[in-house]
Amino acid sequence: MTVRLDLPREAGSVPTVRRLLRSALAALRVDSEAQDDLEIAITEACSNVVRHANGAKNFEVSLDVAENHCSIDVRDNGDGFDPDAVATEADATSESGRGLSLIKALGENVRMTSVPRRGSLIHFEKSFA
Numbered sequence: 001m002t003v004r005l006d007l008p009r010e011a012g013s014v015p016t017v018r019r020l021l022r023s024a025l026a027a028l029r030v031d032s033e034a035q036d037d038l039e040i041a042i043t044e045a046c047s048n049v050v051r052h053a054n055g056a057k058n059f060e061v062s063l064d065v066a067e068n069h070c071s072i073d074v075r076d077n078g079d080g081f082d083p084d085a086v087a088t089e090a091d092a093t094s095e096s097g098r099g100l101s102l103i104k105a106l107g108e109n110v111r112m113t114s115v116p117r118r119g120s121l122i123h124f125e126k127s128f129a
Contacts (some may be wrong), residue, residue, distance in 0.1 A: 001028075003063045009056050009076070014046045017061050021072075024065045034128040036071055037106040044099035045074040045122045053078030053120065070126045072107075077119035083112040 007013040012038045018039055018056045018121055042061070056078035064071040083100075100122075104110050107124030114120040 001063075001065045003061075003065075005061045005063075006058055007061065008109060009053060009059055009078075010049055011050055013059075014043060014050060017046050018043055021063060021065075024063060025070070028065060028067060030070075030128050032071075034126055038126050039124075041103045041106045041124055042072055042074070044102050045072070045124070048099050048122070049076045049078070049120075052081065055079045055117070056119065061087070068128055070128070072124055074122045075119065080114040080116045080118060080120050083114055 003020065003024070005017065006017065007022070021038060021042055022035065025038065046059070046061065049056070053076040055058060056076040059074065059076040060075040062071075062075075066071040100112065103122065103124055107126055109123070109125045112120070
């Protein structure tokens, strides 16, 4: 199952994406641990776009879900960010700033690319039995 969504860059888009992912994974009877990991990761990726993709009006989410694997891309055309400058270890007492670290911890084959004034892409995958 492949789904591509073009969403407004607003907070209400995040639960929409999460529900769609949950439905797709449930239909394929993916184990609950993998579902939870992917839900957290996609929530963090989409929330980062909503909070930080200055200049973007919309963003795109691509889900490719199969029996044993899920691949997700979250893309925006905002101002971009420097993936190397993002802290890999967030302060444990901080209320924010841990999203990219969570995505790296919960996903596989995580890639983050960004071009100033052209946007960003966060790609991650998850394998399951």
